[in-house]
Amino acid sequence: MNRIFRKMSLKRRLWVSFVLLTVVCISATGTYVSVFFSQSMKSQAAKTSQDTLNKTAQVFDERLRNIVVSISTLMMGEPFQHAMRDVQARNAEDYYNRLSQLQTPFAQLMLGEQSVESVLIHTPIGEFYPTENRRSTGTPFADTAIARVIADTREPWNTLWVRGHKDELFARGKPVVSLVIKPLFDLQLPGVYVVVNIREDHLLELIRAHLQEGSLRQLMIDRGGRGVFSSIPNRTDTDSRLDDDIGDSERGHFEYADDLGESYLVNYAGLGMNPDWVLIGYQSKKQLLAPVAQMRWTILTIMGACILLALILSSMLSELLLKPLFKLRNLMLKVERNRLDVRFESPFEDEISQVGHKFNRMMEQIGELIEEVKTSEQEKRHSEIKALQAQIDPHFLYNTLNTIYWKSEMDERQTVSEMIVALSLLFRLGLNNGKEITTLRQELDHVEQYLKLQTRCYPDLFRYEIRCDDESLLDVPVLKIVLQPLAENSILHGFQELDRPGRIVIEVAAEGGMLMLNVIDNGNGMDAERLERLLSGADAGHSSSYALSNVRARLALYYGHRGAMKLESVPGVRTSVKLMIPCER
The missing domain is CATH 3.30.565.10 (Histidine kinase-like ATPase, C-terminal domain)
Known part of the structure; x- marks a missing residue:
């Protein structure tokens, strides 16, 4: 192949070289643009989704933190402390008096936190709750899902979150997420729990309020794969690899493919108030990269047009490049205009090529010297700043x-x-x-x-x-x-x-x-x-x-x-x- 190429006329060599160079450059450029654009879209989508998810998690955490602070304020109040002293003394005679005294703190709590559906203080001497909420008489506290979660929790705790369920304590029975807190008191009182039922629809609305237009979807799960809200079905064991990707990390993103082969870009962020809960955002990779597929067809069309144009123009352009000396001269003119990245290329070993090779070597040495000076100055500048900061x-x-x-x-x-x-x-x-x-x-x-x-x-x-x-x-x-x-x-x-x-x-x-x-x-x-x-x-x-x-x-x-x-x-x-x-x- 090389012998045939060397026997060609200079004009033919230039023509063939020009066509091959055009095809390679356009193909490489098109491939690079397509891959780069695809990776850039995925990276930008992951960053945007993570920012949205982090903001939602922050707002969600803030809402839960406000509820905890409100409950803590209630527990530090005199009515609550008096009730706890009665519980400690097993004094049930003043139950109705204590219940009446707690109505004002209850009303203030529910007025300040609209997302609180109901509150109940479970004690051995009786239950305290807002009288405006009708207690379900047929459901003792010990038979509720909340009591079962408390019984199944083996590790020591002061605050316990119960995922979405139907409110079994009060008659309205709305879907709620429950917060169970042990009372703030001088002594630990066994069997005493403050239960706060938070409306599930308010929390879901809080998540949806921070979603922007697009394909991103969000849901809240625990690290065991179960939906936090009752409207989110429990996932199956086939999705356990999703839990493996999340693990114990606080936030991040990864690609995930379901059993049907559908790929998703998944972002997640853990909650500070309850590290066991994770907010997940996911979007279809196919929908996200749909513009890339259209762009590839456009690139192929442009590549074909450019190659056809190159075949037509190569004969005319080769006339302009017949004399390698002119090429070397043009390169030197570019160097005079501070274009130091130009190089002379030739497969031959004639006198002009030798001069061109020497020219290339000279330009490489100049480039290396410039880079060494730049690197030296940058390192000196960086070292001085580091030394001053130290x-x-x-x-x-x-x-x-x-x-x-x-x-x-x-x-x-x-x-x-x-x-x-x-x-x-x-x-x-x-x-x-x-x-x-x-x-x-x-x-x-x-x-x-x-x-x-x-x-x-x-x-x-x-x-x-x-x-x-x-x-x-x-x-x-x-x-x-x-x-x-x-x-x-x-x-x-x-x-x-x-x-x-x-x-x-x-x-x-x-x-x-x-x-x-x-x-x-x-x-x-x-x-x-x-x-x-x-x-x-x-x-x-x-x-x-x-x-x-x-x-x-x-x-x-x-x-x-x-x-x-x-x-x-x-x-x-x-x-x-x-x-x-x-x-x-």
Whole structure:
């Protein structure tokens, strides 16, 4: 084949080469576009579906959490506590009095939570429930599905969720999902349960309200494969591989094929209030990729037209490419226009080809040198930013852990819990999955967690406030960990030996295409001479200016001349550090 090709005339070789090159390029391009478009659609659909599912799960969790909080409020009230004391004392004489006292908390609960169908407090001395709901006299509590679930639950529990069933406790008998809570009381009271029946239709409407137009469908199941709502039938054992794909993970997506061969894209998200419940979203892969099939036929039509056009035009175009010297000359002209990716191609070994090969080698060496310079500069820039970030002072961790220890010794469990959560969020937001850029929302959340911890460590030292009137700015990308060093500088140096309560205000605004981040405190401040030394970098090694010089250097490294820091100070009155960075949405 090679010998035949070499014996062809230059014009014929160019003609054959042009046709083959056209066919290969168009075929490769069409195949790549088709595959890429298909994968892109699946990826985008999975992301969109996951976002929708996460939002629905969040709203669903919030509704359940509100119900739990309302029930907890009821249980902390005096009427409930009095009733529990009667239960503890086995005193049934005041039953009707306690029942009457509980009607107001019951009414407040059901008025505040419209999705609550009914409430019942089961005790050994009698049942307490809103008198406006008629109790089913023929169904004792021990014979209900709720009692069977309680009896079958072997692990210790305080809150128990019962999947959808008919309300057996009250006469209306609507489909409900039940919440069973053990009472909040000084002692554990056996046989006492607070049962809250939540209307199933309200929960289903909550799920449907967040569905957008499209093929996505949602349902709620438990990790055993059973439908949470009574309207969802239990799945069969043939779908056990769906449970295997979900497992114990909180959220994710995968492809799934049913017994009929129908493929689906499945997303899932676990609930925080009940980890055993999983919200599933699924959509038909065939319907989702229907535009891809139409696009493939369009690509095939275009490919055929292009190949036919190539056969017609190849003879005329070959006349223009008869002289390889012209080709090499044209390549050199392109190089003069900074097109460094051009290469000379020829299967021959004549003088022009040798010159062309030398030309290719030269261009490869130039490209390698350019890439080495680019890589070297990028690594240097990245290393400088990493080094500067590593210098951010984390010494407050000792005081934080010490405060957590002493507050735990004093049995301040709520405060300890809040401080641990704030410390965890602080480090998670600071790490940011190793990325240099975060969003303004996360940056404000990061500095808020830091200030929250410092107010716990120094309760009377200062107060803080974060202002952002334009919520659209919260998604603007910013360099991470630029506000926390400034707030730390205010606490360590601004409030030192201050004879009045300190105050830190963080303001966010946009002006002239720039994002303005302003950290203001009423601390000791600094004089004009020292302020000038800070701006010039003369005091960069001093501890009092360390945070300011650090942030200023990082802004210069990442944003160049577009980023800036402006400092203003009236000693003893007001100090302001304003960061100005490009507002790139």
